Amino acid sequence: MPVREEVTTAATETAQEYAGGADRPLGAFGGLMAGYGGAVCAIAGAARLTGRKVAEPTPWDVALCAGATHRLSRLVTKDAVTSPLRAPFSRFKGTTGPAELEEEVRGSGARKAVGELLTCPFCTSLWFATGFAAGLVFAPAATRLAAGTLTALTVSDLLHFARSRAQRAAGE
Template sequence: MRSLHERLHHEARAYAGDDDRPLAAYTGLMALYATTVLGTAAAARAFRRELPDPTPWDIALNALATHQLSRLIAKDPVTSPLRAPFTRFEGTSGPAELKEDVRGTGARKAIGELVTCPFCTGLWVATASTAGSVFAPRATRLATTTLAALAGADFLQFARAAAQHAADETP
């Protein structure tokens, strides 16, 4: 009879085929996330922190802030030193955004996929914002307001660039 480790390894190979899919590392990242969430919830309970009652405004503010911080972490040139151990620079993918390929295997590859994907990073950012709203609501609101303002400014930059481009194309 095969051991549990052998069976799990067989299932991972069957799932991945010829691709490098670091399922064990993904499982580790999921466990880290779950442990962080459970630890945060336990701390909130131990310190008798009240849970916030978010308004639609709070949700919109957090959505914009999460979008902005996720893109800053995953794509911004200034944060590339954070991604460098897990990625390889390939060029630019848009205004003020880098294109990077994930490198390595196992945990290195899984972390690389996490830190280069704004959708993946967004879950961690949104969770941190939620924890912040429990433990430091005023500071978190200030940070999310700042990030939301930056997101709005970025969208306005794109709109202005598109308008300028359209004006330049008009005969």
């Protein structure tokens, strides 16, 4: 048996054993990871080719990008307004809280893998944080403006929740 067939057979068997009968598209997940790795390499290569210096982020940059990453990941994966982005990969199930939707991933293979990514704020956070890091290298002022706006939304959300909780406590 040629080496390629042996590797393919071993990978298929491993994926089936891992999944235990569930639909876990490991190959498609591998493709997403390869795409992420390729994007990081492309960003690093572009920075090197253009002579961009990679400065160490300040604590302010980290805090700003953390708030922005949190808000953007929730916006893309849970917000009703962004549901058209997720619709080809998920099915509406209901709501899970204020302004957030519950969706079920649908399809198989790459469609399911992309659905898992687009409905998981923890999964998308890595991609968005990387985007903000790249932005700080190539367009720091615009990145800080965008990150500041999204971080302000994060703080605003927290204030909305605090006010709502205070109102419920006052009514009890």
